[in-house]
Structures are given as C-alpha cells and as structure tokens.
Amino acid sequence: MTELDGVFRREWGPAVAALARWSGDLTVAEDAVQEAFADALRSWPRDGVPANAGGWILSAARNRALDRLRRESDRPGKELAAVVDDISARTARADPQPVHDDELRMMFTCAHPALDSAAQLALTLRLISGLTVAEIARALLQSEAAVGQRITRAKNKIRHANIPLRVPPAELLPERTPHVLACIYSVFTEGYWSTAGPSAIRDELCDEGVRLAEEMCAQMPDLPDADALAALVLLHDSRRHTRVDAEGALVPLDEQDRSRWNRSRINRGLNRLRRAAGATGPYLPQAVIAAVHATAPSWEETDWVTICTAYDRLIALTGSPVARANRALAVGFRDGFDVGLAALDEVADDPRLARSNAIAPIRADLLRRSGRRDEARDWYRRAAEGAGSVPARAFLHRRSVECEP
Template sequence: MTQLDGVFRREWGPAVATIARWSGDLDIAEDAVQDACAQALRTWPSDGVPSNPGAWLTTVARNRALDRLRRESSRAGKELAAVFEETTARDNGRELHPVRDDELRMMFTCAHPALDRASQLALTLRLISGLTVAEIARALLQSEAAVGQRLTRAKHKIRQANIPLRVPPPELLPDRTPHVMACVYSVFTEGYWSTGGPSAIRDELCDEGVRLAGELCSLLPADRDAHALAALVLLHDSRRQTRVDDDGALVPLDEQDRSRWDRGRIARGLDQLRLAEGAAGPYLPQAVIAALHATAPSWQLTDWTVICQAYDRLLELGESPVVRANRAVAVAFRDGFDAGLAALDEVADDPRLARSSIVASIRADLLRRAGRSREALHWYGIALESDNVSAPAAAFLRRRITELTPEMPSGQL
C-alpha cells in the first residue's frame, strides 16, 4: 500500500492536469482520477503495477470522465463524440503553446486574476500536487474548514465565470508567473518538510518541485527569479538524503554528514544562483541562505552575518512572521543566544503563528544550546502539544526531551 500511495501521489498532478485540460471541468477531472486510483487499488495488487502507471491512470480516468460527460451532456451522441475527437486531435500535436508541460499549464490556468491569491495557491496545491485539505491547511497556516471552503468557492467561480481551463496568451504569462513560482516552491517545501503522514520527506514532491522549477527556467530563460527559485530548491535538495537517519528520524542541519551532500546538485544550484543575480523577488535571498549552508565547511564556520543580511532583505520584500522566527536563529549564532531569544520575542505573539509550533521549537532549541535545560524542557513540551506538529517532528521533540531529562536534578522534573 505504501508503494502504491507513492505512485498515486507522483502521478496525481499530471493525470488531473491532463484530464482537466481535455474535459474542461476541474471536478470531473479530480473525480475521474480518484476513480482511477480506486480501480488501481483493486487490480494492481494482483495484476502488478503497470510499466507506465501514469499512462494507465490517465487512460482509465479519461474513460471515466468520458462516461460522465456522456451521461450529463444534453448534446446528441454524435455531436459529443465529435468534440472528443477534436480534443484528441489537438492533444496529438495540432495545439501548440509555449507551455508544454500539462502541470505548468494548469498552474498558469489556476493563476487566473479572477481568483484571489490564497485561492489560487490552495487550488493548485490540491489539483496539481494532490495535497489533502489538511496538508494545504498546514502549509497555509489556516484551518481545514477555511481551506475546504476556499477550494469549493474557487471551483464554483471557475464554473460560474466560465473561466477557460487553458494557458493564457504568451503576453499574459509574466503576470501569472509569480503565482506559479509560489506553487512550485510550496510543492517542494511540502516534500522537503512534510506536514503530514509518517515520513519527514516525500521524495515524489521534492522531485516534482525540482523538475517544475527547471521547466520554468526553460520556459522563461531570462527570468532571474525563475533561476533563483531553481537555485533554492536544488541547494536545499542537495541535503535531502541526510535529513533523516536509517530509521527515518529527523537529523538537524548541524548534525548532518556533509560529506554525503549531493555535490552535483550544489554545483547546479550555484550555477542557477549566478544566473539569478539581480533578481528582485524573495527567492534570491533564500537561495543565498541555502548556498551559504551548502558551501560552509562546518556548522561553526557558517557565515551567519551574511545569512542575517539575507533575512533582512527578505523582510524588506514582505513582512513574514516565519521569516522573523527563522532570522532569530541566525541572530543567535551571530550575536549570542540571548540576542536570538530577544529577536524571537518580537514575533512570538504574532497571531499568524498561533497554529504553528515554530516559535516554541526554536525557543526550546536556543534555550537548550544556552544550557538552560529546565526552560528548554518546558518549551519542548509546548511545541509537542501543538495541534499541527507532524509525526516525525513530534518524534524529534520527544528525543530532545529524553536527551535533556537525565541532565535535570530529580527535584526539578
């Protein structure tokens, strides 16, 4: 089942994007792919996984969508068949457009200006990446109910406004590119730091984020922000295999075996970073931070001064409590743990972090490093009680609690 779940997650986006473009209906596409996955669960365990599972799922989903369209259509059978034949002909090569990747096509479609930014992102993460409502809610720091309502409203608006499920004309692509970049990065982030499920890393989403970032660079070779995004995901991804141990437990950056980092991906990331020079968006400073970590010979020799400067640049581009919380860590290693804790205090009460364990986790870690074990234990416990902490993160927090407990005199526990 675990193997099939990985296949479904990997193939969900391409299948939904293809069926949506073909059928012109998001709900039909999503339902059809769900039906195809259900059929696969019934047949693959006995028949074996097909050599091309994506093609199998797409074919079955297309047949399901065709059956539904025939049932619901008021048009005569021959007329409907003609429409399908015309669509198939376009799929076979007569429809040309600069965006040739179905998932990117759908991302640009979901970036329609009639939808607000949060709805664009939620819709894309659901349809393209196959993230559940719960996963999207954690990624957006929103409640599941709010995300579910947002998805429903977005689909309704697309139907009511008759928004075409196609890529906009080439001259409109730049206006929608920032949204697409945000979605690509969200896909990668959910893979690199999974917010749900038993695994800390979802390889299929990491791979998809890296691939889509590369596709954007090919589509928009002069866009420096696209290269900055590609640099960011490549540099992060170079450390993927060392972020968990053989038992699947999280390994923090300062404890990772740097000799096992993927030097090829680091080199490619640095090449993309050079192409991104002068980029105005948020991905360049983040890529600089990732590059400094990837090239530092050790945790102790990391250039925290430049990392703090990169965080400051990020805050100039847009206020973010998450950025401020992470900046507090860099301040701690630049100026001392008391300074880092003071910087964390500045963002601790931000209501946007109320559903997140990030402040408690960072505070606990800084207190641990400062030798204030009793206080650290208290904040590790608060972080562990958060309602959105993932299973791997919870296991890591419990490990820290276990490590600190023997240090405490019995009367202080």
C-alpha cells in the same frame, strides 16, 4: 498498498493536468482521476501493478471522464461523439503557447486574475500536487474549513464564469508567474519538510518541485526569479538524504554528514544563484541562506553575518513572521543566544503565527544552547505537541529527554 500510494503521489498531478486540458473541466478531471485510483485499489492487489502505472491511471481516468460526459449529456449519440472528437482534436493540435509542460500549464491556468491569490494557491496545490485539504491548510496556516471552501468556490467560479482552461497569451504570462513560482516552492517545501504523516520527507514532491523549478527556467530563461527559486530548491535538496538516518529519524543540520551532501545539486544551485542576479522576489535571499549553509566547511564555520543580512532582506520583502522567527535563531548564533531569545520575543505574539508551530522549537533550541535546560525541556515538549509529522514529534521529544536533569 504501498505501491498505489507511491503511484498516487507521482501521477496525481500529471493525470489531473492532462485530463483537465483534454476535457476543459477541472471537476471532471479531478473526479475521473480519483475514480481511476479507486479502480486501481480494487484491481491491482489482484492483478499486480502495471508496468506503466501512470499510463494505466490516465487511460482509466479518460474512460471515466467519457462515461461521465455520456451520462450527463442529453445529446444524441452521434452528436456527443462529435463533441468528444472535437475535444480530442483540439488538444491534439500544435499548441502556439510558450508553456508545454502539462503541470505548468495548469499552474498558469489556475493563476487567472478572476481568482484571488489565496484561491489560486490552494486550488493549484490540490489539483497539481494532490495535497489534501488538511495538508494545504497547514502549509498556508489556515483552517481546513476555510481552505476547503476556497477550493470549492474557485472551481465553481471557473465553471460558472466559463474561465478557459488554457495558458494565457505570452504577454500575459508575467502577471501570473509569481503565483506559479509560489506553487512550485510550496510543492517542494511540503516534500522537504512534510507537515504530517509517518515520514519527514516526501521524495516524490521534492523531485517534482526540483523538476518544475528547472522547467520554469527552461521556459523563461530570462527570468531571474525563476533562477533564484531553482537555486533555492537545488541547494536545499542537496541535503535531502542526510536529513534522516537509516531509521527515518530527523538529523539536524549541525549533525549531518556533509561529505554525503549532493555536490552536483550544490554546483547546479550555485550556478542558478549566479544567474539570479537582479531577482526581486523572496527566493533570492532564501537561496543565499541555503548557499551559505551548503558551502560552509563545517557548522562552526557558518557565516551567520551573511545569513542574518539575507534574512533582513527577506523580511523587508515579505514581512513574514516565520522569517523573523528564523532570523532570531540566526541572530542567536551571530550575537549570542540571549540576544536571539530577545529577537524571538519581538515576533512571538504575531497573530499570523497562531496556527504555526514555528516559535516553540526555535525557543527551545535557543534555551538549550544558552544552558537553560529546564526551560528548554518544557518548550521542546510544547513543540512536540504541535509537530505534524511523526519524525518531527520524535525528534523534539528526544531533545526534551536530553534536557532532563
């Protein structure tokens, strides 16, 4: 049912984070929330969706977690009750830590240095965003088997090593912050450009990414990289509702109605960008690129020189082959499309792009714009075959048809 799907996407992360903090066990929390949604699937079609659907899910999940504790405990009833009361009392006490948002808490918890960075990111995207293993694999350009194993190993390590599910002391937060920023950006990116499914955009993930980015700025007001991330997601998000038409079909940037872009989001993003001076991570150059697009009066007046310079900075920071591929497109607009194609050739064989569909649509677009329509048609078809979402496939197929002689 559509309502349940919407509730799942909105409430999964908050419910798992709250249950994990309450129970101290990731597996108990995740299983309990899954069972609560199964209960909802059985009862809501009959009884209707509750007014406070999130509260219903959380309450049902907590009851499921209590049932599991009772089943798995060999303690007498009074002793188990005392344990449960102790859990409730501990989570009800004032928390001296500087992070008060449950989902941010979970992100900092999953960033424990005992877990490798890939496991941290995969585990957080699963627990906080409710992304499936397949969606995480596409986002991380990894196989589903590898991602599934990594998540399982991470949860087992947390359990067997008794890693506490709590936010570290304030002095240890900086070392975990890059992981949290990366997770927030991954949440937003999956919403803004869905890797699979019937929709190109998942609004609830975009909203959550924006909220978490701005919450990070509030929690850490002197962190320029948090401001850079907030600027990036706000500037991208300003165009969200013009990226698809009334039928859900993708609308490319050069064809979007700029008068419908969200000026409030743009202004907030530009304010964050000004505060981000001194940021050293990958979000500042990406935010600069987004700001150039957001402030260009028209597509024809886009400042491709500044965009290419920002890509150069991003590549120097990350060495990302995806950034190099996107830079090739920008080079095409700056220096000519044949030059852009030559730049794309320099990165096309990078093995890190083996699971990515980044090269084909960029090559197709450069070929089309250079007038080589027969070649463009073939590359658009190849790009459509590798596209994840239905609207992306439809858009690329439409472009291939436009290139027919």
